[in-house]
Amino acid sequence: MDIFSMGSHLLFLLFLAIPLSVLLLLAFLVRPRPVRIPLKGRHVLVTGGSSGIGLALARAAADEGARISILARDAGRLASAVGAIRVATGVEAVALSADVRDPAAVADALSGAGPVDILICNQGVYVPQELEAQDLEVIKFTVDVNLMGTFHLIKAILPAMKRRARETGVPASIAIMSSQAGQVGVYGYTAYSASKFALRGLAEALQHEVIADNIHLSLIFPSDTQTPGFAEEKKRRPELTNLIAESSVGMKPEDVAKIALNGIKNGDFFVPCNFEGAVLAIATSGLSPQRSYLMAFLEVFGAGLVRFIVLCFQWNWFNTIEKWHAKKNSKLHKSN
Amino acid sequence: MSISYSPYSLFLYRIDLHLFSMASQLFFLLFLAIPPVVLLLLLAFLVRPRPVRIPLKGRHVLVTGGSSGIGLALATAAAADGARVSILARDAGRLAGAVDAIRLATGVEAVALSADVRDPAAVADALASAGPVDVLICNQGVFVPQELETQDLEEIKFMVDVNLMGTFHLIKAALPAMKRRTRETGMPASIAIMSSQGGQVGVYGYTAYSASKFALRGLAEALQHEVIADNIHLSLIFPSDTETPGFAEEKKKRPELTNLIAESSGGMKADDVAKIALNGIKHGAFFIPCNFEGTMLSIATCGLSPQRSYLMAFVEVFGAGLMRFVALCFQWNWFNTIEKWHAKKNRC
Numbered sequence: 001m002d003i004f005s006m007g008s009h010l011l012f013l014l015f016l017a018i019p020l021s022v023l024l025l026l027a028f029l030v031r032p033r034p035v036r037i038p039l040k041g042r043h044v045l046v047t048g049g050s051s052g053i054g055l056a057l058a059r060a061a062a063d064e065g066a067r068i069s070i071l072a073r074d075a076g077r078l079a080s081a082v083g084a085i086r087v088a089t090g091v092e093a094v095a096l097s098a099d100v101r102d103p104a105a106v107a108d109a110l111s112g113a114g115p116v117d118i119l120i121c122n123q124g125v126y127v128p129q130e131l132e133a134q135d136l137e138v139i140k141f142t143v144d145v146n147l148m149g150t151f152h153l154i155k156a157i158l159p160a161m162k163r164r165a166r167e168t169g170v171p172a173s174i175a176i177m178s179s180q181a182g183q184v185g186v187y188g189y190t191a192y193s194a195s196k197f198a199l200r201g202l203a204e205a206l207q208h209e210v211i212a213d214n215i216h217l218s219l220i221f222p223s224d225t226q227t228p229g230f231a232e233e234k235k236r237r238p239e240l241t242n243l244i245a246e247s248s249v250g251m252k253p254e255d256v257a258k259i260a261l262n263g264i265k266n267g268d269f270f271v272p273c274n275f276e277g278a279v280l281a282i283a284t285s286g287l288s289p290q291r292s293y294l295m296a297f298l299e300v301f302g303a304g305l306v307r308f309i310v311l312c313f314q315w316n317w318f319n320t321i322e323k324w325h326a327k328k329n330s331k332l333h334k335s336n
Numbered sequence: 337m338s339i340s341y342s343p344y345s346l347f348l349y350r351i352d353l354h355l356f357s358m359a360s361q362l363f364f365l366l367f368l369a370i371p372p373v374v375l376l377l378l379l380a381f382l383v384r385p386r387p388v389r390i391p392l393k394g395r396h397v398l399v400t401g402g403s404s405g406i407g408l409a410l411a412t413a414a415a416a417d418g419a420r421v422s423i424l425a426r427d428a429g430r431l432a433g434a435v436d437a438i439r440l441a442t443g444v445e446a447v448a449l450s451a452d453v454r455d456p457a458a459v460a461d462a463l464a465s466a467g468p469v470d471v472l473i474c475n476q477g478v479f480v481p482q483e484l485e486t487q488d489l490e491e492i493k494f495m496v497d498v499n500l501m502g503t504f505h506l507i508k509a510a511l512p513a514m515k516r517r518t519r520e521t522g523m524p525a526s527i528a529i530m531s532s533q534g535g536q537v538g539v540y541g542y543t544a545y546s547a548s549k550f551a552l553r554g555l556a557e558a559l560q561h562e563v564i565a566d567n568i569h570l571s572l573i574f575p576s577d578t579e580t581p582g583f584a585e586e587k588k589k590r591p592e593l594t595n596l597i598a599e600s601s602g603g604m605k606a607d608d609v610a611k612i613a614l615n616g617i618k619h620g621a622f623f624i625p626c627n628f629e630g631t632m633l634s635i636a637t638c639g640l641s642p643q644r645s646y647l648m649a650f651v652e653v654f655g656a657g658l659m660r661f662v663a664l665c666f667q668w669n670w671f672n673t674i675e676k677w678h679a680k681k682n683r684c
Binding site: 002003007022026029031032130132136140147152162181184186192194195197198199200209212284286287290296301307310311314315317319322325 | 505555636638661
């Protein structure tokens with residue numbers, strides 16, 4: 001065997017050995033440890049549960065044998081949702097009517113519902129508009145519902161959830177609905193992205209505080225989903241938001257719900273709902289915890305390439321913005 | 337068996353060696369040297385927004401939370417750079433003290449604006465009286481570290497209102513005049529937002545604070561898209577622990593586990609943080625870390641943030657994977673610390 005082939009063999013082994021040793025090291029390192037969170041016979045509470053992804057989540061959880069409560073503002077829509085869940089699964093969901101912006105109302109509604117095993121904070125509002133043009137009332141509305149509402153819900157269920165997890169020895173979950181807008185802020189989404197980014201900071205810190213109580217945080221990151229909320233939002237989007245966000249047809253809520261529940265059962269901290277979401281999740285892994293050593297491996301070895309792709313996206317977005325403004329200005333000049 | 341070294345076989349052997357060294361040099365060029373150079377050139381072409389220089393001399397810098405700590409240091413440093421300085425805070429007495437300090441240090445007469453950032457009307461009034469702003473530094477912030485379960489909702493609301501809603505109020509109030517000003521002068525303006533390591537990672541005791549600081553990043557990423565055409569540039573400043581009255585207050589109230597995890601180092605001086613922050617603002621850098629640790633965190637959390645510097649972009653692309661590995665080591669350490677602490681507590 002000559003030096004050249006020895007050298008190339010060595011290099012090849014090194015090429016294999018480094019990733020393999022990183023994989024083994026990660027299998028040892030990843031925290032928190034993997035967990036399985038069962039749904040059968042347990043109490044799942046879904047907020048914003050009377051329509052869209054929330055209703056789909058409630059139905060999917062009922063399908064898995066969970067006891068369901070859904071929380072929303074409108075009693076009429078809640079009643080229809082309970083009917084829909086009954087028809088689809090035979091399960092009698094409990095309807096809780098409250099505005100998540102009101103901590104007292106939330107506490108009241110939840111005191112009657114009993115201890116929660118899986119809390120899915122899914123309520124959310126989104127009004128895409130340029131910050132300069134958007135009313136402060138709308139911004140406050142977005143932050144109050146999406147962020148403060150989640151604080152209210154968690155504060156209300158946490159003591160009973162901790163007691164329950166201690167008594168039963170079975171892990172519990174606090175799952176929070178985020179969005180691609182919670183992974184990147186784009187034109188028109190100052191308030192919405194602010195509220196969704198905030199939920200990540202909350203979740204990262206809260207996981208540290210409740211891991212010893214066997215409670216596990218999950219952030220769900222769906223792409224565009226075919227819901228009434230999304231249809232509403234698309235009508236009002238600024239033109240540039242449409243050009244940048246490149247809205248696809250969107251996933252079906254049932255599919256999003258299925259994937260989300262799966263991630264919740266695995267205690268995944270990030271739960272992306274499609275390939276695009278998974279790439280975004282790797283790009284934004286930051287200092288988030290990671291239970292899966294395989295996912296961790298992908299993050300470590302994919303982060304660089306993904307960052308490069310991201311820079312290409314920002315190049316594209318800023319070009320789009322530049323061109324749009326240039327076109328608008330030339331139209332202005334033409335009309336003068 | 338003896339190997340014969342005929343002249344011919346020696347000749348072939350030398351060609352083999354020659355080919356081997358050519359091949360390894362080729363390998364080196366193809367896989368190790370050229371790709372990084374090509375990547376660097378590619379990134380130099382790709383990075384957006386384009387680089388910018390934002391001058392401070394003779395321009396209006398407004399610093400909120402400017403009567404103490406990092407804010408006061410920022411105002412003083414900006415004044416030293418020749419800027420016209422306004423400082424906004426709640427307490428008129430502390431504002432007066434700050435104006436004196438700035439005058440003493442730089443000879444510049446700063447304008448004091450008294451307002452609570454939580455009140456949009458008061459903020460609008462203050463900004464109207466201050467006149468158009470060229471560099472808005474949203475530095476106001478409150479932080480009360482405590483477990484979410486025991487923290488009062490009032491305190492959570494306080495942090496979100498001051499840190500997040502206050503910033504919305506300030507930007508809404510300053511934006512129209514800022515846009516008019518950049519259009520008239522043709523000079524770039526800046527909206528700089530004070531974040532924190534708590535805005536890069538959420539740790540024990542920081543649910544409300546991290547929520548408010550993470551939110552500012554979402555705001556900034558989206559806002560940059562909206563105001564780039566107006567020649568306004570967003571910056572997020574990420575200091576580590578800094579020796580300020582606010583920090584001294586916070587350390588007293590920290591839960592024990594927060595201290596164990598946050599491993600509070602010595603802390604930087606406010607003046608040093610201010611100097612680095614202003615430098616970053618002048619370059620329109622989207623992320624402004626203030627020390628080595630902060631730079632590592634910035635690379636780890638670069639996510640989908642924009643990057644103007646192709647050198648920094650290069651470091652991000654090549655460093656992101658290693659940083660993620662380091663981040664996972666940190667989480668391993670933190671969750672172990674939490675586990676041990678609870679085990680000790682349960683034994684007692």
